[in-house]
Amino acid sequence: MKRAYDTVIIGGGMAGTAAAHELARRGQGKVLLLxxxxxxxxxxxSAGASRIFRLSQPLQHHARMAAWALRGWRTFQQEYQTQLYWPSGLLDLGTAHSPELTSIARHLTAQGEPFERLDAVALARRHPQWRPDDDWQAIFSPEAGILNPSLTLELLTAMTRALGGTLLEQTRVQRLDLSDPHAPVVETSAGRFEAGRVVIAAGGWLPNLLPDLAGRFRVTREQVVFFRPQRPEAFALGRFPMFIQWTVPEVYGFPMFHLPGVKVGLHISGPEVNPDHPDGGPQPELTATMRRFLQRHLPDAAGPEMQTQTCLYTTTRSGDFVYDQHPASPHVLLVSPCSGAGFKFMPVHGEIVADWTQQVTHPLWSDRFTLQRAAPDHGPPRDGGG
Structure with missing residues (x-):
């Protein structure tokens, strides 16, 4: 096995796989993904069968990233003849005073993307599954859909191998040796690897791997629940759009996809955990909150619980992503595009990292993604995801 690589990437989740695939796709040197x-x-x-893709973004830079990412998803599908994106449309729900709806409408207009505004009466008429409050407002975006994370990672890891990248699994990083900041060494359970550049995309394990920076990231265990509808046909893909309710707690949901149930989640509501010791399981109080929402607003979806799934969120104080050099080495890039909103931007994450290895600044990178701005010492996240 080779022991020296142009780029070593730590973490085979969404961000690390995106980076390895893009580097291999460009033929950009010897790449190792751990x-x-x-x-x-x-x-x-990064597991599971469904994530939200949407152009309707409250933050302008996310709106730009989403439009760019959509082109990337379509390229993946065309080049690899594999469907990864299932159109469904999306409802952003709030009131006339919701700042998120105001920003979403402004950004969709600026991008020339079609959307519709619906008041409570129009929403219930168009989508009779809903029982909205009288003051509700909705924005319906037709360009939104479901991405399949597990299928995407399976495809892109396979293609990374086919394009010449090296992938090692069940290989734990034990230490990052930065004694020479210009020649980093990654020490692992499979031995030492020298690297021209190192990309740390370890997700929820980033604070454990870099304890000096641990206070800048917060890792929580979140959950989603699949509820079996009383009238399944009313919640089929194509009849029931995805939704995000912009209140606290922020509730989001999917039509039936993969499992014959409505998937519901609460954005950043779970307990803080250590990913090596994620004590406990699903939180019954979170499931109860989801059920109350369904009983009030989607009564036909409030059927038996089919399945509960959990995953890790890694968030920063700003709620934004991090792409920044390690404070001790210009040859090490920290990548944390999580915060519950990152998967939809996967093609962009790969491009940003690949450009960095070529010492090029990607058009969508800005200083808002630096540690100083995105991840000061941790406090409650401010921006929503979904």
Missing amino acids: EQHRFGHHHGS
Whole structure:
């Protein structure tokens, strides 16, 4: 096995896989992707059959990233002849005074994307599954859909191998040796690897791997629940759009996809955990909150619980992503595009990292993604995800 690589990437989840695939796709030197578990595992943040893709973003830079990412998803599908994106449309729900709806409408207009505004009466008429409050407002975006994370990672890891990248699973990183900041060394359970550049995309394990920076990241265990509808046909893909309710707690949901149930989640509501010791299981109080929402607003969806799934969220105080050099080495890039909102931007994450290895600044990178701005010492996240 080779012991020297142009780029060593730590973490085989969404961000690390995106980076390895893009580097291999460009033919950009020898690439090694390290994963402590097996590729496609369910311990982190990138597993499961469904994530939301949406152009309707309250933050302008996310709106730009979403439009760019959509082109990337379509390229993946065309080049690899594999469907990864299932159109469904999306309802952003709030009131006339919701700042998120105001920003979403402004950004969709600026991008020339079609959308519709619906008041409570129009929403219930268009989508009779809903029982909205009288003051509700909705924005319906037709360009939104479901991404399949597990299928995407399986495809891109396979293509990374086919394009010449090296992938090692069940290989735990034990130490990052930065004694020479210009020649980093990654010490692992499979030995030492020299690297021209190192990308740390360890997700929820980033604070454990870099304890000096641990206070800048918060790791929580979140959950989603699949409820079996009383009238399944009313919640089929194509009849029932995805939704995000912009209140606290922020509730989001999917039509039936993969499992014959409505998937519901609460954004950043779970307990803080250590990913190596994620004590406890699903939180019954969170499931109860989801059920109360369904009983009030989607009564036909409030059927028996089919399945509960958990995953890790890694968040910063700003709620934004991090792409920044390690304070001790210009040859080490920290990547944390999580916060519950990152998967939809996967093609962009790969491009940003690949450009960095070529000492090029990607058009969508800004200083808002630096540690100083995105991840000061941790406090409650401010921006929403979904």
